[in-house]
Amino acid sequence: MLTAKTNIIENIPAMLQNKGISPSIQRIKIFEVILKNRVHSSADYIYRELVHEIPTLSKTTVYNTLALFVEKGLINSFSVDSTELLYEHSNKPHAHFQCEICKEIFDMDFNSTIFNMKEIEGNMVNNVHIIFRGMCKNCKTKIKNK
Amino acid sequence: MLTAKTNIIENIPAMLQNKGISPSIQRIKIFEVILKNRVHSSADYIYRELVHEIPTLSKTTVYNTLALFVEKGLINSFSVDSTELLYEHSNKPHAHFQCEICKEIFDMDFNSTIFNMKEIEGNMVNNVHIIFRGMCKNCKTKIKNK
DNA sequence: GTATCTGCAAAACATTTGCAATTCT
DNA sequence: AGAATTGCAAATGTTTTGCAGATAC
Numbered sequence: 001m002l003t004a005k006t007n008i009i010e011n012i013p014a015m016l017q018n019k020g021i022s023p024s025i026q027r028i029k030i031f032e033v034i035l036k037n038r039v040h041s042s043a044d045y046i047y048r049e050l051v052h053e054i055p056t057l058s059k060t061t062v063y064n065t066l067a068l069f070v071e072k073g074l075i076n077s078f079s080v081d082s083t084e085l086l087y088e089h090s091n092k093p094h095a096h097f098q099c100e101i102c103k104e105i106f107d108m109d110f111n112s113t114i115f116n117m118k119e120i121e122g123n124m125v126n127n128v129h130i131i132f133r134g135m136c137k138n139c140k141t142k143i144k145n146k
Numbered sequence: 147m148l149t150a151k152t153n154i155i156e157n158i159p160a161m162l163q164n165k166g167i168s169p170s171i172q173r174i175k176i177f178e179v180i181l182k183n184r185v186h187s188s189a190d191y192i193y194r195e196l197v198h199e200i201p202t203l204s205k206t207t208v209y210n211t212l213a214l215f216v217e218k219g220l221i222n223s224f225s226v227d228s229t230e231l232l233y234e235h236s237n238k239p240h241a242h243f244q245c246e247i248c249k250e251i252f253d254m255d256f257n258s259t260i261f262n263m264k265e266i267e268g269n270m271v272n273n274v275h276i277i278f279r280g281m282c283k284n285c286k287t288k289i290k291n292k
Numbered sequence: 293g294t295a296t297c298t299g300c301a302a303a304a305c306a307t308t309t310g311c312a313a314t315t316c317t
Numbered sequence: 318a319g320a321a322t323t324g325c326a327a328a329t330g331t332t333t334t335g336c337a338g339a340t341a342c
Contacts, residue, residue: 024315024322043306058324063307065323079225083306083331097269108266112258114276120254123243126280130260134272168341170297189331204299209332211298229306229331 019072026050026057030065034075034089039096039107042084080105080131094129099136106136165218172196172203176211180221180235185242185253188230226251226277240275245282252282 012031013023021027033046047062066087069075076090080098086105088094093115095108115128135143158177159169167173179192193208212233215221222236226244232251234240239261241254256276263271281289 022316022321026323056324059306060308060325061323077227079227081223081225081231083229083231085227085229085306097266097271099269100272106267106269110266112260114258114260117278120243120256120278121252122283123245123252123278124281124286125243125278126246127278129277129279131275131277132263132266132269132271132273133275135270137268140270168296170340172298202299205331206300206333207298213333231332 016074019074021068021072021074026054026061027065027068029054030062031069031074031089034069034087039086039088040105041087043087044084046087076127078129081133093127095132096130097132097134097136099139100133101135101139104136104138108132162220165220167214167218167220172200172207173211173214175200176208177215177220177235180215180233183234185232185234186251187233189233190230192233222273224275227279236273240273241278242276243278243280243282245285246279247281247285250282250284254278 012028012035016023016027016031029050030046033049034041037045043059043062043066046066047057047059050062051057066075066077066085069087070077073090075087076094077085077087078094078096079085080096093111095110095112097106097108098104099106110130112130114130117125117128119125158174158181162169162173162177175196176192179195180187183191189205189208189212192212193203193205196208197203212221212223212231215233216223219236221233222240223231223233224240224242225231226242239257241256241258243252243254244250245252258276260276261274263274265271
């Protein structure tokens with residue numbers, strides 16, 4: 001029996017084709033990495049994850065593919081105070097927490113009517129990104145136990 | 147009679163000292179640029195604004211100063227899907243709108259209880275950043291009139 | 293005169309671009 | 318063969334780093 005997750009991953013070619021993207025090996029694998037790592041998939045991270053499996057993979061392809069995915073609306077790109085763009089599957093509205101100590105970025109299961117806003121001050125809203133920053137519970141515990 | 151704005155700008159040395167930053171000419175001028183341009187002050191923008199007035203100014207100093215300001219909590223840095231970090235005076239909670247067409251970033255006069263959150267899923271929140279993305283009213287008008 | 297601050301030059305790092313090689317149909 | 322895709326190498330742009338010179342107290 002298939003779990004929900006493997007099920008999704010086995011359907012990657014179909015998911016790509018649904019968005020008008022022809023499913024090459026590289027594209028399938030890149031999207032798989034993004035699906036497995038809901039947050040903080042950087043181009044470099046994806047490259048490092050895959051280069052062993054696909055030794056000929058180039059970063060250019062990773063960048064090209066990510067740009068294509070964003071253009072087709074398959075994934076979103078965002079950045080949190082950094083030089084590095086991050087990518088994630090554009091499924092649900094975004095809420096992220098970034099720890100100012102360990103720099104880690106966590107997905108927050110957070111709902112708000114803000115995500116439903118379609119207009120603000122006369123501007124048309126396509127998507128909303130909420131970023132919380134502070135100290136994560138892990139770092140809080142570490143500091144307490146010092 | 148002083149307006150509120152000139153009043154603030156004349157107090158820059160005091161504002162810096164309040165945060166434990168000694169007010170050199172470069173630091174005063176850099177902060178002045180940030181105060182005048184509430185949004186989208188990039189390191190490069192600040193440099194270009196000041197290099198005529200302070201011909202010896204170097205980008206290193208701009209970067210050093212911005213890092214110092216952020217460290218002391220005088221300003222916040224943020225980035226919106228771009229390589230370039232942006233800086234603004236950390237006065238009020240943030241809400242930005244970025245147009246996907248013209249790439250411009252606008253300050254939104256937007257209030258939400260989310261800005262008051264001090265905790266989320268056990269993590270300590272220091273600040274909250276909300277980014278709306280879509281099509282700004284200017285671009286909407288341009289497209290309509292085509 | 294010592295600590296702080298500034299700035300040049302070079303390095304580092306993410307991303308983009310031009311173009312050639314490869315793959316798919 | 319022709320079109321799409323991949324990938325190397327070089328360029329670009331932002332930010333960081335090492336260190337020397339200037340400035341301030």
